[in-house]
Amino acid sequence: MMSNISNFSSSSILDRIIFRAVQPTDIPRCYQLESASYPEDEAASKSALQYRQHHAAPFFRCAFLIDNGGSSSCSDIASISNSNMGGMGSPSIGGTTSTSSTISRPVKSTPMNLQQTLKGRIIGYICATRCSSFSAEAMKSHDATGNILAIHSVVVEEKYRNCGVASAMIQDYLSAMVRLNRKEGALKVKMDKIVLMSKKNLLAFYLRNGFRAMGVSNVVHGKEQWFELERDLPTDEDAKKYKCFLIDSFADVDKEGSGNPAGVVLLDGPPGGKGEDLSKYSLDDEELDDIMEDANDNNFTPEICPRGVEWMGAVAKEFNQSETAFIWPLPNYQVSEETCLCPPKQQTPTASPTAYAIRYYTRSGMEVDLCGHATLASAAVLLGAKQVDGNNITFYAKNEKLQAELIVSQPHSTSAAAISNGNNNNNASRIAMDFPWKDVTLIPAGGEDYKAVLNMLSNAFFGTSIKAEVESDLTAKFCAFFNPKDQSHALFSQHILDIGTTDAKEDLFIELTEEGFDLLRGIKVDYSALSEWIGYSRGVIICCCASKESLDAMENGDFIRGNGIRPISSPVVDFRSRFFGPKVGIDEDAVTGSAHCSLGPYFGTKLGKKVVIGKQESERGGLVECILKQEEGRVCIVGTAVMTVSGLLSMPI
Numbered sequence: 001m002m003s004n005i006s007n008f009s010s011s012s013i014l015d016r017i018i019f020r021a022v023q024p025t026d027i028p029r030c031y032q033l034e035s036a037s038y039p040e041d042e043a044a045s046k047s048a049l050q051y052r053q054h055h056a057a058p059f060f061r062c063a064f065l066i067d068n069g070g071s072s073s074c075s076d077i078a079s080i081s082n083s084n085m086g087g088m089g090s091p092s093i094g095g096t097t098s099t100s101s102t103i104s105r106p107v108k109s110t111p112m113n114l115q116q117t118l119k120g121r122i123i124g125y126i127c128a129t130r131c132s133s134f135s136a137e138a139m140k141s142h143d144a145t146g147n148i149l150a151i152h153s154v155v156v157e158e159k160y161r162n163c164g165v166a167s168a169m170i171q172d173y174l175s176a177m178v179r180l181n182r183k184e185g186a187l188k189v190k191m192d193k194i195v196l197m198s199k200k201n202l203l204a205f206y207l208r209n210g211f212r213a214m215g216v217s218n219v220v221h222g223k224e225q226w227f228e229l230e231r232d233l234p235t236d237e238d239a240k241k242y243k244c245f246l247i248d249s250f251a252d253v254d255k256e257g258s259g260n261p262a263g264v265v266l267l268d269g270p271p272g273g274k275g276e277d278l279s280k281y282s283l284d285d286e287e288l289d290d291i292m293e294d295a296n297d298n299n300f301t302p303e304i305c306p307r308g309v310e311w312m313g314a315v316a317k318e319f320n321q322s323e324t325a326f327i328w329p330l331p332n333y334q335v336s337e338e339t340c341l342c343p344p345k346q347q348t349p350t351a352s353p354t355a356y357a358i359r360y361y362t363r364s365g366m367e368v369d370l371c372g373h374a375t376l377a378s379a380a381v382l383l384g385a386k387q388v389d390g391n392n393i394t395f396y397a398k399n400e401k402l403q404a405e406l407i408v409s410q411p412h413s414t415s416a417a418a419i420s421n422g423n424n425n426n427n428a429s430r431i432a433m434d435f436p437w438k439d440v441t442l443i444p445a446g447g448e449d450y451k452a453v454l455n456m457l458s459n460a461f462f463g464t465s466i467k468a469e470v471e472s473d474l475t476a477k478f479c480a481f482f483n484p485k486d487q488s489h490a491l492f493s494q495h496i497l498d499i500g501t502t503d504a505k506e507d508l509f510i511e512l513t514e515e516g517f518d519l520l521r522g523i524k525v526d527y528s529a530l531s532e533w534i535g536y537s538r539g540v541i542i543c544c545c546a547s548k549e550s551l552d553a554m555e556n557g558d559f560i561r562g563n564g565i566r567p568i569s570s571p572v573v574d575f576r577s578r579f580f581g582p583k584v585g586i587d588e589d590a591v592t593g594s595a596h597c598s599l600g601p602y603f604g605t606k607l608g609k610k611v612v613i614g615k616q617e618s619e620r621g622g623l624v625e626c627i628l629k630q631e632e633g634r635v636c637i638v639g640t641a642v643m644t645v646s647g648l649l650s651m652p653i
Contacts, residue, residue, distance in 0.1 A: 005076045015165050016068060018118075019140035019172040022053055022060040022125060029060070030155075031124045037155045043220035044153060052152065053129045055142040058180055059149060062125035063169045065160070066118045066583045106489030124165055126173045134228065138221045145189045149177065149233065151196035156567035170209050174231070175307045178272065181233050191233045197226040210270055210305065234653070242267055245378035246384075248333070250591040251624035253428055253640055258536045259622045260590035261644070262377035263324035265315060265388065270328060270357070271653050296516050304359070311653045313365030318651065320363050322586050325374035327382070330355040330396060353507040354388045358395040358402070364585035368538075369398050372593015372637055376431050379404035380641035384429025403434040405639070427643040437633045438598040440509045442500040452533050453499050453508065460529035461520065495519070501536055502598040508536040510543070510596060517544035517576060521617075531582040540580035545603065546615070573623075574612040591622030593637050600626025 005087045022030060030539040033047040053060050128145035131138035139150045181191050197217050198206055207213065209231040219226060253257030292442070304312075316324040360371040360376055375395060383406040391406040408430035409587075444448045495516025500509045512520075520542065530540050576648045577599055579592040589595075596614060604612045604626065613625045627636035 001012055012068065012446060013160060014067070014168055016066045016120070017123075017165065017267060018066065019065050019169065019170065020064060021057060021174075022062045022122075022127070023361075024053060025049075025054060026062060026122060026125075027133050030127075032342045033155045033157055034124065034153060034199060034242050036158065036537060039222055039323060040151075042574045049127065052129055052142070057132070059128040059177070059188075061127075061173050061176060062122045063156070063172075063460050065123045067569060070462070076243075089472045103406065123160045124240040126154050126169060126171050127152050128194070130191065134230075136221070147189065147192040149191050149194045151194060152198070156241050164207070164500055167209060171305045174210070174305045175206055175272070178305075178307055181235050191227050191433065192233050193230050195228065195230045198222065198229055199224055199226060203229070210272075210438070211295060240651050240652075243387075243647040244319075244647055245377070245381050245643060246319075246382050246650040248642040248644055249380075249388050250593060250624050250639035251371035251428070251642045252621065252623055253642070255621070258620050259640070259642065260373040260592070260620065261321050261372040262371075263316070263319035263321045264377050264381045265324065265326045267326060267328035270304050270308060271311050271326065272305035308653065309367070311360050311651070313360060313367070315649065315651055316361035317365045322581075323360050323362055323368070323371040323374040323587055325378045326359045326361070326411070327356045327395070330357055337538075350620075354390065354392075355394050355396060356382065360397075362585045366585055370400060370435075370594050372433070372435065372596065372640075373591055374643050375402055375433055376593055376637075376639050379431045379614060380405070380429045380643065381435065383431065384427075384641065385643065387648075390617070403538060405432045406430070429641050430638070431641055432636055432638045433593070433596070435597050435635050435637050437601055437628075437630065437635050438503045439508075440498075440500040440502055440602050442498055445499075447534055449533075450499055452535070454496075454515040454644075456571065457510070457535045459532065460526045461523055502541075505536050506538045507598065508533065508540045509602070510541065512542060512544045512604075513548055514544045514576075517542065519577070525580070525588070526580045527580060527587045530580050536583075538584055539586070539589070539592070539595065541579055541581055541592075541599065541604075542579060543575055543577035543599060543614075545606070546576050559645070571615055573615045574607060574609065575599065575614045577614055577616050579616065588618055589616075590618045590620040591616045591624065591639075593624060593639065596624050596637050597635050600628055600637070601630070614626065 027049050030049055031044075033041050034049065062629045065335065116497065128149050128151040129139065129142040130148045131141075131143050131150050134150060135150060138146075139152070149614055154170060156169070170256065176195065177191070180186050194211075196206070196211070197219060203213060206229050211231045214228040214230055217226040219228075245264045245266075246263050247260055247264060248257075248259035310322075312326050317325075356378070358375065360368045360374050362368060375397075378395065379393055382393050383391055393404045395402040395404065406429060416466050443453070495513045496510065497513060498509070498511040501507065577595065579585065579589040579591055579595050581592075600612055601612055603614070604610060610628050611625065613623060614629070616622050616624065625638070626637040627638065629636065
């Protein structure tokens with residue numbers, strides 16, 4: 001059960017919350033919240049709360065809001081310190097002390113020193129008891145051997161609702177229960193699942209938090225109708241192995257070891273808990289539609305528990321790739337049968353598009369919102385390796401809906417040398433992906449930001465060592481290009497055509513002349529210096545137009561469409577680029593699909609083309625085709641993915 005929702009918002013609330021077990025001295029405050037949140041015929045009595053805390057203390061947790069320095073009444077104040085590491089400590093008004101071992105914090109909250117005494121108050125709690133069956137009679141008492149954990153109350157103080165407190169609190173609770181269930185010797189009998197009852201208006205909330213609805217409850221509690229929900233609780237015995245893959249994205253099939261490697265982990269559901277399963281709903285179609293409309297608002301996937309977030313970061317560190325993608329099916333999402341993607345259609349869909357959630361983590365364990373080459377790799381796993389039926393897939397990332405389509409399975413090399421050497425790769429797939437269009441906003445030349453970027457480039461590239469094989473006169477040319485101390489800004493900037501930022505100032509975008517771009521080849525980069533300018537949040541794109549003289553025109557069927565969009569006589573590569581991401585733990589990325597959300601539109605507009613192809617000139621290198629759909633605000637990104645490794649992941653969630 002959970003009290004109704006009201007309106008309040010505060011960006012600082014979650015940063016000031018700690019979660020801990022409820023102590024006996026907290027019961028008066030919990031009862032105050034219970035009475036204010038439920039009607040009289042639904043609210044638990046003070047003695048009932050005392051019973052649950054005494055007999056089922058590990059299953060009674062609260063959200064404690066730390067005072068931000070404002071005034072508080074005496075009844076609102078509680079102290080938290082870890083000065084008494086041996087026990088619960090001394091009680092204070094409205095609360096009690098607690099040791100750091102019982103305290104947890106939201107996953108992305110601000111670090112906090114728990115060595116000090118913290119003042120604040122309880123603003124929410126969750127309490128539960130164990131039972132052997134989900135019935136009113138069984139839930140009246142606590143059965144320590146019961147395999148079911150029945151939640152009685154999920155309460156948040158009214159003015160703190162609708163600002164993420166309830167979600168953070170329930171995710172902390174789920175994570176704590178999983179840890180308890182897995183801890184050796186903590187429980188004589190392991191728990192199988194968590195159950196609760198909800199009113200219809202809160203079903204969507206619980207679905208987003210990984211519960212599945214079981215239907216209308218037979219339990220009578222107050223005057224309103226209730227619905228039963230449940231969620232499995234894993235144990236060590238439940239630990240399973242997950243399919244995992246390494247994929248070279250945007251690879252050149254004529255060149256082994258090209259493209260950008262990405263890890264892909266294929267899951268059954270959100271890590272740390274299964275997603276919603278509506279197959280057992282005992283509701284009519286209209287009610288189901290209403291619930292799913294709320295549950296799938298903005299097409300966001302169910303929230304992931306803190307342990308799941310922590311686990312994905314740990315796995316990504318283990319894979320040690322620039323990005324690792326985690327994907328799991330969303331069986332109840334309704335996906336339009338209008339498939340991407342990119343004209344002309346290569347195949348007729350063989351099945352309705354399938355929906356999958358996708359999350360991206362860097363080798364440092366940091367989550368990023370979008371990654372093109374990891375999306376391509378994920379699509380290749382599902383479509384190219386036939387993990388799903390059909391040739392279309394829809395991914396739901398954190399803030400984007402992304403479509404992918406299998407264009408060619410096992411594309412063949414057109415290189416005679418590759419064919420003679422047997423390099424036609426049976427593990428390769430040609431994938432088209434639908435991504436958002438991102439504009440570049442130019443920074444006015446001569447302004448402070450423009451000068452700051454020039455200085456950053458000088459610090460990053462000037463004065464570093466030159467590879468021995470580079471001709472000696474390159475040093476002089478490079479100094480003339482990048483040393484503003486010895487050269488005028490006019491000379492310094494003559495190779496810089498444009499400086500700008502992409503949407504939301506995600507990437508810094510720098511277009512050079514082709515000569516300037518080539519001057520950077522062989523230079524050892526000071527990557528830390530590239531993060532000096534604060535005007536971007538992710539990466540630095542350095543690019544140039546490709547001339548006919550610099551790149552041979554390749555007649556490669558994988559990258560030329562025989563449909564009149566690109567004449568066969570045109571040079572294959574329209575632009576060249578490099579991508580540096582020191583702010584997200586990547587020195588230089590091999591091939592960056594998401595960067596082409598801005599590179600494609602920029603050079604398409606500049607060259608007056610609807611289809612452009614870029615070559616990213618990292619050590620591995622790769623090719624990316626961009627089909628521009630300006631009216632729709634989308635970019636179709638096409639590339640080849642080659643599966644190099646497949647296996648099983650043994651790290652338990």
